[in-house]
Amino acid sequence: xxxxxxxxxxxxxxxxxxxxxxxxxxxxxxxxxxxxxxxxxxxxxxxxxxxxxxxxxxxxxxxxxxxxxxxxxxxxxxxxxxxxxxxxxxxxxxxxxxxxxxxxxxxxxxxxxxxxxxxxxxxxxxxxxxxxxxxxxxxxxxxxxxxxxxxxxxxxxxxxxxxxxxxxxxxxxxxxxxxxxxxxxxxxxxxxxxxxxxxxxxxxxxxxxxxxxxxxxxxxxxxxxxxxxxxxxxxxxxxxxxxxxxxxxxxxxxxxxxxxxxxxxxxxxxxxxxxxxxxxxxxxxxxxxxxxxxxxxxxxxxxxxxxxxxxxxxxxxxxxxxxxxxxxxxxxxxxxxxxxxxxxxxxxxxxxxxxxxxxxxxxxxxxxxxxxxxxxxxxxxxxxxx
Numbered sequence: 001x002x003x004x005x006x007x008x009x010x011x012x013x014x015x016x017x018x019x020x021x022x023x024x025x026x027x028x029x030x031x032x033x034x035x036x037x038x039x040x041x042x043x044x045x046x047x048x049x050x051x052x053x054x055x056x057x058x059x060x061x062x063x064x065x066x067x068x069x070x071x072x073x074x075x076x077x078x079x080x081x082x083x084x085x086x087x088x089x090x091x092x093x094x095x096x097x098x099x100x101x102x103x104x105x106x107x108x109x110x111x112x113x114x115x116x117x118x119x120x121x122x123x124x125x126x127x128x129x130x131x132x133x134x135x136x137x138x139x140x141x142x143x144x145x146x147x148x149x150x151x152x153x154x155x156x157x158x159x160x161x162x163x164x165x166x167x168x169x170x171x172x173x174x175x176x177x178x179x180x181x182x183x184x185x186x187x188x189x190x191x192x193x194x195x196x197x198x199x200x201x202x203x204x205x206x207x208x209x210x211x212x213x214x215x216x217x218x219x220x221x222x223x224x225x226x227x228x229x230x231x232x233x234x235x236x237x238x239x240x241x242x243x244x245x246x247x248x249x250x251x252x253x254x255x256x257x258x259x260x261x262x263x264x265x266x267x268x269x270x271x272x273x274x275x276x277x278x279x280x281x282x283x284x285x286x287x288x289x290x291x292x293x294x295x296x297x298x299x300x301x302x303x304x305x306x307x308x309x310x311x312x313x314x315x316x317x318x319x320x321x322x323x324x325x326x327x328x329x330x331x332x333x334x335x336x337x338x339x340x341x342x343x344x345x346x347x348x349x350x351x352x353x354x355x356x357x358x359x360x361x362x363x364x365x366x367x368x369x370x371x372x373x374x375x376x377x378x379x380x381x382x383x384x385x386x
Contacts, residue, residue, distance in 0.1 A: 024086020228274025
């Protein structure tokens with residue numbers, strides 16, 4: 001194990017180093033509603049956990065994280081590292097990140113390879129002058145059959161990340177339409193050299209959900225309950241259909257709004273986003289975006305639930321209070337509960353609907369509009385239960 005003094009010596013050997021962490025993937029092979037980069041380690045997302053562990057080595061002048069465009073803003077709340085938009089492929093994400101790199105060397109790793117081995121990083125740095133790309137690998141221990149032919153396993157190398165590259169060589173190597181699954185393959189295809197070093201057996205990569213069983217450095221997610229509240233009002237508009245809580249209400253007027261004006265769903269969305277620390281409905285679905293003009297608010301709620309699940313949250317329960325002098329809602333509460341609980345993917349008992357008045361006080365009492373207050377609680381998805 002390396003002491004702090006040894007780490008300082010390693011840092012002195014290579015001050016000119018940037019770290020790129022690739023976290024923009026869609027996690028399609030993970031086959032779970034939660035994206036693997038958002039699995040919680042205690043309360044931290046996996047990508048943040050990995051970033052912090054790299055940062056603690058104090059080896060990097062800069063850290064750059066590639067993210068899905070929809071996740072960049074939220075990720076900024078977790079880290080001081082530079083978060084940029086990734087591309088459609090790993091290689092495009094890498095090219096986007098390299099445009100920000102000013103250092104001579106760059107270390108590139110995938111968020112999915114989450115257990116950081118400081119000895120491996122030291123070995124990469126110590127061998128940096130032996131080729132344009134330094135690559136960790138593992139030997140193949142099992143018999144290897146390729147297209148029904150047994151091949152010599154001594155010639156097989158299982159390539160790992162992180163990989164250390166000469167920045168200028170890597171940038172030149174990626175000026176191609178050909179897609180590569182790692183940096184060293186691009187380096188070699190461009191006529192540069194790679195140098196192999198011994199990899200780490202414990203550096204497992206999370207590709208499928210069952211891979212989590214082999215990752216030793218991860219802690220269980222926190223059982224903290226997160227609480228959020230939402231409040232919204234909409235005034236009435238004549239000659240418009242009224243939708244409240246996802247249910248059509250018999251009325252001669254509806255709500256003035258950019259969308260269908262479902263004030264109950266809007267309040268609920270704000271409560272959910274508040275519990276997750278994800279801002280408010282206006283940030284997620286801005287009212288100057290024509291995509292949402294006149295949209296059914298149930299669609300907005302479904303998109304919110306999907307995003308919450310992708311970010312590692314589980315909806316626990318919600319409580320909605322509708323404040324209205326008109327229309328009368330007693331006969332609609334059960335239907336609202338059924339409709340919304342289905343979208344939230346919770347049992348109806350976990351969603352409470354209340355309706356009250358203001359005793360004829362204020363704009364609600366004057367029958368000018370409706371106000372809704374909502375509360376919601378979330379928990380982190382417990383991936384250890386799979």
